[in-house]
Structures are given as C-alpha cells and as structure tokens.
Amino acid sequence: MTLFTVHAVPVLEDNYVWLLQANGSQSVIVIDPGDAEPVIAFIRQQNLVPVAILVTHHHYDHVDGIQPFLAQYPVPIFGPDGESIPGMTQPLSATDNLSIHADFPDCQVIAVPGHTHGHIAYKINDCLFCGDTLFAAGCGRLLGGTHAQLLASLKDISTLPLETKIYCAHEYTVANLKFARTVEPNNIETQQRLRHVTQLRAQGHITLPSTLALELTTNPFLRCHEPAVIKAVEQHVSQRLSDELAVFTALRQWKDSF
Numbered sequence: 363m364t365l366f367t368v369h370a371v372p373v374l375e376d377n378y379v380w381l382l383q384a385n386g387s388q389s390v391i392v393i394d395p396g397d398a399e400p401v402i403a404f405i406r407q408q409n410l411v412p413v414a415i416l417v418t419h420h421h422y423d424h425v426d427g428i429q430p431f432l433a434q435y436p437v438p439i440f441g442p443d444g445e446s447i448p449g450m451t452q453p454l455s456a457t458d459n460l461s462i463h464a465d466f467p468d469c470q471v472i473a474v475p476g477h478t479h480g481h482i483a484y485k486i487n488d489c490l491f492c493g494d495t496l497f498a499a500g501c502g503r504l505l506g507g508t509h510a511q512l513l514a515s516l517k518d519i520s521t522l523p524l525e526t527k528i529y530c531a532h533e534y535t536v537a538n539l540k541f542a543r544t545v546e547p548n549n550i551e552t553q554q555r556l557r558h559v560t561q562l563r564a565q566g567h568i569t570l571p572s573t574l575a576l577e578l579t580t581n582p583f584l585r586c587h588e589p590a591v592i593k594a595v596e597q598h599v600s601q602r603l604s605d606e607l608a609v610f611t612a613l614r615q616w617k618d619s620f
C-alpha cells in the first residue's frame with residue numbers, strides 16, 4: 363500500500379529528483395537534489411512543504427542542490443554515514459525502521475555499496491529509491507566500491523518483493539536496453555521493453571519507475587547466473603569465466619566501453 367504520491371523532477375542532464383508527497387497532505391520528502399532551482403519551483407507551484415531530504419550517495423548530481431535548498435527550507439538531511447554529504451544532520455547505516463516524519467511510513471535503509479563505497483537505498487512501502495546502484499536495465503559504474511560489493515548489493519535488491527517499484531536516479535533506460543539486447547539478443551522481454559521505452563521517450567515521457575520483476579527478466583546485471591548471459595560474456599572476452607562474480611565483472615567492463 364502506497365500512502366504517498368511520487369513526483370519526478372528532471373534536473374541536470376538526465377537526473378531525476380524524486381519527491382514523495384504524503385496523501386492528503388502538503389508534506390514532501392526530497393530525494394537526491396542534484397540541483398535546487400527546478401525542485402524549489404515545483405514545490406512552490408504545488409504549494410508543498412518540504413520535511414526532509416534523503417541522500418543515497420555523495421556524487422555532485424545528487425547533492426549539489428542541498429545548500430541552496432536549505433537556504434529556503436531548513437530541513438533535516440539524511441544520508442550515508444560513510445560519505446561526506448553537505449549539511450547532513452542524520453547519518454544512517456542499514457536499519458529496518460527509520461522514522462523520517464509523522465506523515466510518512468517508516469523507511470528501510472539498505473546498504474548497497476559498489477557504485478560508491480557508502481551508497482545506501484531507501485525502501486518506503488513498495489518503493490525503492492536506489493540512486494545509482496540499480497538502473498532500469500542497468501547498474502551504476504564502479505566509482506569507489508568493488509565489483510564484489512556491487513554484485514552483492516544487486517543480489518540483496520533482487521530478494522525484495524517482485525512488485526517493488528524501482529526509482530533510480532537517471533534516465534538511462536533506452537541506452538541500457540540497447541546494451542541488454544546486445545548481451546541477450548534472443549530475450550523477447552528485452553526486445554519488447556526496448557520498443558516500449560523508445561516510444562515513451564519519443565513522446566517525452568519518463569521510463570520510470572521500473573519494477574523488480576521487469577528488471578529480473580531484462581536487466582543483464584541481475585542475470586549473471588543465466589546461461590545465455592554467461593555465454594555472451596564469455597564470447598565477448600574469449601575465455602571461460604569461473605563464477606558469477608567473474609561474469610559480472612566482465613559484463614560491467616563490457617558496458618563501460620559499449
């Protein structure tokens with residue numbers, strides 16, 4: 363049951379800032395404000411009242427809006443305790459029941475290192491806000507953590523309920539699916555999804571949120587145990603790969619140069 367509405371505010375090149383508005387209320391939680399001005403404009407236009415900022419990791423396109431936002435709206439800043447977040451008041455590690463504000467359900471904080479060493483994700487009811495860890499049909503690059511950490515984080519996310527909605531922080535879906543199609547050219551779901559999101563983008567629509575069920579069938583980074591993915595990656599690197607981590611590592615490197 364979702365007791366809030368999620369708004370997307372596009373910022374910078376291809377980032378989304380997610381705003382959670384409690385139903386029947388003007389209270390809003392802001393996630394990963396990489397820029398302040400478009401977020402503040404949306405909040406004013408909709409007459410919203412910010413109550414907190416949640417941050418997944420320290421990269422500029424997730425935090426650069428915090429200080430200018432704070433000048434207008436002094437709210438608590440939640441973020442990963444292992445990373446340097448401007449204005450952070452509530453450093454977090456993994457927990458099952460974080461209370462953010464009385465108007466919102468409790469939140470689960472999940473440690474998902476890999477893209478960065480301290481990256482965290484927030485699960486509120488059936489919505490997962492996972493920053494740059496899991497993307498629609500892709501995953502984040504390695505910018506501080508290890509391949510083993512990122513694979514373990516993606517596996518943790520894979521154990522969540524299938525209907526979990528995936529709110530990642532970038533609009534990378536079309537490019538990711540073109541890579542996914544290269545890895546798995548015979549995956550019908552991938553082909554269908556690519557057609558669908560290409561149409562959405564042509565009409566100026568957002569491709570998010572995704573669902574975990576859809577990611578498990580079309581995201582190659584969640585499928586490194588599938589024979590078709592193993593075979594494609596082994597062919598790409600012209601060698602046998604000993605285990606899932608070796609497949610994941612080679613797949614991530616393949617995507618880096620795709």
Ligand SMILES: [Zn+2]
Pocket residue numbers: 419421477494
């Ligand atoms: Zn990042």
